[in-house]
Amino acid sequence: MKVRSEKITFDETLSLQCGKSxxxxxxxxxxxxxxxxxxxxxxxxxxxxSGSHHAAGLDEGSGKTGWWDQMIxxxxxxxxxxxxxVSLNNLGGCHGSSGPASINAETNDPYGALFPEVxxxxxxxxxxxxxxxxxxxxxxxxxxxxxxxxxALQWAIxxxxxxxxxxxxxxxxxxxxxxxxxxxVAREIIRKDENFHDGNYxxxxxxxxxxxxxxxxxxxxxxxxxxxxxxxxxxxxxxxxTKVDSSINYEVENYLQYKxxxxxxxxxxxxxILMTKAMDSFDPAETCGGxxxxxxKGIQAKLLIxxxxxxxxxxxxxxxxIQVAAMKAGxxxxxxxxxxxxxxxxxxxxxxxxxxxxxxxxxxxE
Amino acid sequence: MKVRSEKITFDETLSLQCGKSxxxxxxxxxxxxxxxxxxxxxxxxxxxxSGSHHAAGLDEGSGKTGWWDQMIxxxxxxxxxxxxxVSLNNLGGCHGSSGPASINAETNDPYGALFPEVxxxxxxxxxxxxxxxxxxxxxxxxxxxxxxxxxALQWAIxxxxxxxxxxxxxxxxxxxxxxxxxxxVAREIIRKDENFHDGNYxxxxxxxxxxxxxxxxxxxxxxxxxxxxxxxxxxxxxxxxTKVDSSINYEVENYLQYKxxxxxxxxxxxxxILMTKAMDSFDPAETCGGxxxxxxKGIQAKLLIxxxxxxxxxxxxxxxxIQVAAMKAGxxxxxxxxxxxxxxxxxxxxxxxxxxxxxxxxxxxE
Numbered sequence: 001m002k003v004r005s006e007k008i009t010f011d012e013t014l015s016l017q018c019g020k021s022x023x024x025x026x027x028x029x030x031x032x033x034x035x036x037x038x039x040x041x042x043x044x045x046x047x048x049x050s051g052s053h054h055a056a057g058l059d060e061g062s063g064k065t066g067w068w069d070q071m072i073x074x075x076x077x078x079x080x081x082x083x084x085x086v087s088l089n090n091l092g093g094c095h096g097s098s099g100p101a102s103i104n105a106e107t108n109d110p111y112g113a114l115f116p117e118v119x120x121x122x123x124x125x126x127x128x129x130x131x132x133x134x135x136x137x138x139x140x141x142x143x144x145x146x147x148x149x150x151x152a153l154q155w156a157i158x159x160x161x162x163x164x165x166x167x168x169x170x171x172x173x174x175x176x177x178x179x180x181x182x183x184x185v186a187r188e189i190i191r192k193d194e195n196f197h198d199g200n201y202x203x204x205x206x207x208x209x210x211x212x213x214x215x216x217x218x219x220x221x222x223x224x225x226x227x228x229x230x231x232x233x234x235x236x237x238x239x240x241x242t243k244v245d246s247s248i249n250y251e252v253e254n255y256l257q258y259k260x261x262x263x264x265x266x267x268x269x270x271x272x273i274l275m276t277k278a279m280d281s282f283d284p285a286e287t288c289g290g291x292x293x294x295x296x297k298g299i300q301a302k303l304l305i306x307x308x309x310x311x312x313x314x315x316x317x318x319x320x321x322i323q324v325a326a327m328k329a330g331x332x333x334x335x336x337x338x339x340x341x342x343x344x345x346x347x348x349x350x351x352x353x354x355x356x357x358x359x360x361x362x363x364x365x366e
Numbered sequence: 367m368k369v370r371s372e373k374i375t376f377d378e379t380l381s382l383q384c385g386k387s388x389x390x391x392x393x394x395x396x397x398x399x400x401x402x403x404x405x406x407x408x409x410x411x412x413x414x415x416s417g418s419h420h421a422a423g424l425d426e427g428s429g430k431t432g433w434w435d436q437m438i439x440x441x442x443x444x445x446x447x448x449x450x451x452v453s454l455n456n457l458g459g460c461h462g463s464s465g466p467a468s469i470n471a472e473t474n475d476p477y478g479a480l481f482p483e484v485x486x487x488x489x490x491x492x493x494x495x496x497x498x499x500x501x502x503x504x505x506x507x508x509x510x511x512x513x514x515x516x517x518a519l520q521w522a523i524x525x526x527x528x529x530x531x532x533x534x535x536x537x538x539x540x541x542x543x544x545x546x547x548x549x550x551v552a553r554e555i556i557r558k559d560e561n562f563h564d565g566n567y568x569x570x571x572x573x574x575x576x577x578x579x580x581x582x583x584x585x586x587x588x589x590x591x592x593x594x595x596x597x598x599x600x601x602x603x604x605x606x607x608t609k610v611d612s613s614i615n616y617e618v619e620n621y622l623q624y625k626x627x628x629x630x631x632x633x634x635x636x637x638x639i640l641m642t643k644a645m646d647s648f649d650p651a652e653t654c655g656g657x658x659x660x661x662x663k664g665i666q667a668k669l670l671i672x673x674x675x676x677x678x679x680x681x682x683x684x685x686x687x688i689q690v691a692a693m694k695a696g697x698x699x700x701x702x703x704x705x706x707x708x709x710x711x712x713x714x715x716x717x718x719x720x721x722x723x724x725x726x727x728x729x730x731x732e
Contacts, residue, residue, distance in 0.1 A: 174601065176592055176595075176596055177592070177595040177596045177598075177599045177600060177601065177616075177618050178587060178590075178592040178595050178596070180601070180616050180618055180619065181583075181587045181595065181618050181619070181622055182584075182587060184583070184614075184616075184618070184619040184622060184623075185580060185583045185584045185587065185622070187613070188579075188580055188583060188623070188626075189555060189580050191613065192576050192580070194560045210558050213554075214551060214554055214555050214558070214580075217547075217550070217551045217554060218548075218551045218584065221544060221547045221548060221551065224544075226542055226543070226544040229542075229543040229544050229547065230542055230543045230544070232543075233543045234543060235540065235543065235546070235649065247553070247557065248550075249643070249646065249647070250543075250546050250550075250646070252543050252546055252547050252550070253546065253547070253550040256547055256550060256551070257550075257554070260554075273613075277615070280615065280616070281615070283601065312678075
């Protein structure tokens with residue numbers, strides 16, 4: 001599989017939904033496979049909340065496998081011998097694209113809290129500029145899980161002629177009050193970390209790592225299923241000599257502590273807040289007075305809506321709501337409920353039924 | 367309704383499950399109604415995680431109504447014209463009973479982190495001493511919701527001849543890995559608050575209020591149902607002039623901030639940690655090699671197990687597990703699934719089906 005990583009600079013001013021604009025920006029992009037001469041084999045994959053441009057293959061620097069590596073690669077569900085797959089770090093992220101940790105040309109300091117609010121629609125607009133730069137008029141497919149699935153749906157709405165298929169996976173047309181509430185707890189934890197400094201921690205040479213760790217511990221629970229946590233850890237007690245903290249009793253506590261710690265070392269707190277706010281505010285029906293059917297009517301792409309039975313963050317009702325609206329809007333749309341043992345995170349894992357349906361959707365051009 | 371509040375001192379040394387002991391202790395007790403001459407109309411109600419001795423009536427000092435006031439009172443489900451109801455603040459709590467904020471006679475400072483770990487079994491043992499002090503040989507019923515229901519079940523196991531009925535409501539025979547994980551996030555948030563000082567914040571004249579607030583915000587979400595939050599707040603935006611924090615967008619965020627703040631002003635951080643640890647460790651089957659049926663076999667009390675359909679913290683599977691084990695153990699046990707719109711907190715609210723079944727269970731002595 002041919003992999004290319006590149007930071008691409010855009011000189012265009014990007015007007016954002018919040019009313020502010022970015023006078024040029026950078027996107028960190030990774031591509032897999034090769035664009036064919038007709039430029040009609042391109043697939044855009046959009047990352048979830050804490051993902052990055054590194055979707056497939058092994059990154060030798062970090063030793064990390066891409067987040068959708070089980071699905072993308074030579075001979076895999078999304079076959080890179082056949083398709084040209086484009087992945088990017090979203091605007092506002094912290095893996096190379098312009099975001100709160102980037103230098104603000106006006107101040108020569110990191111943006112910090114001054115980085116503007118970015119929405120799913122803003123991401124899609126920036127991705128459209130990327131498509132133009134790559135010479136791609138129409139994506140064969142735009143797909144993603146969770147917040148990535150929201151981007152795929154927004155693509156189909158905003159650029160109906162530039163996308164043939166949308167894979168809207170483990171996603172939602174708008175998140176619930178409970179989802180917003182959980183995001184707000186995470187944000188409050190981060191904002192009130194003593195090292196947050198109202199978002200301007202980088203100029204203070206510090207980082208609210210403890211808050212990020214706690215926010216991630218909470219988030220992590222919501223991404224897994226109750227039963228997978230039960231199967232893996234049960235009520236097993238942690239061996240004393242391997243406790244990361246003396247106050248720990250159970251294995252699951254140790255695991256969460258470790259996962260949280262690891263995440264806090266590699267993620268930016270302002271990006272965490274920005275990404276969760278983007279998730280909260282996603283609601284394409286809003287511009288149609290709350291009528292989702294109406295908001296979908298202009299879509300020309302075929303949709304594949306997928307939910308997982310163990311997902312309690314965006315349970316299947318979220319997927320079904322989109323599917324019912326798509327049917328009422330007269331779209332070509334299929335709904336798939338998959339058994340997935342990994343809760344919300346199930347979309348990341350190869351699983352027979354899920355992968356086969358995904359491949360059929362992608363390759364069937366009737 | 368006759369209400370009495372009293373702090374009762376116990377000179378007995380209480381040996382705790384953790385191996386430590388308390389050389390005497392105090393319990394803050396509130397009673398409703400009057401004990402009859404035969405002393406056979408007494409009901410013990412056990413509070414949930416953040417409850418107190420104040421279960422019914424209006425406390426004029428605080429202006430607060432008791433946590434189970436919808437169920438307990440003259441002419442109510444638990445009729446105080448007929449029954450003598452005893453409620454107490456559990457050991458380790460922060461509403462008047464001995465706990466981490468009490469003075470440690472050995473140091474003349476608040477116990478803080480030195481207050482020993484207390485379990486559900488320890489609470490039940492201290493409650494048995496209370497019963498003896500009140501001259502009650504056998505409770506007509508012991509009942510409670512959530513962690514309170516666990517105490518009711520433990521009572522039936524530990525003192526089979528001293529309890530005729532157990533109301534095990536919105537409870538669990540052992541909590542799940544996910545429950546433990548959520549508790550650990552709350553504890554981590556509190557422990558790492560800059561004002562926690564390893565639990566010895568009182569001698570530093572401070573309190574980890576921000577951590578407590580965040581922990582409660584998270585807890586609060588788990589006590590409510592997704593649909594009740596949705597109905598009440600939806601995705602409504604908060605009016606700018608009433609935002610408690612400028613970074614808030616939605617009404618539900620404002621509500622959680624307010625609720626968390628309020629709680630942090632009235633609860634002790636060490637008690638929070640102690641109570642959640644007691645919840646984590648509750649597992650009466652453990653002494654029988656994990657065999658719940660075996661652990662229940664000595665029970666002589668009649669059981670009423672109640673779960674609520676909107677409870678996602680301890681969903682009905684938890685109640686059913688106890689009921690199935692009780693049936694296999696040959697006990698007199700009924701299981702009731704109630705429609706409750708308030709999620710886990712549903713047990714606090716009067717609701718026709720729930721209240722009627724509860725009353726029938728209490729008053730039917732066939």
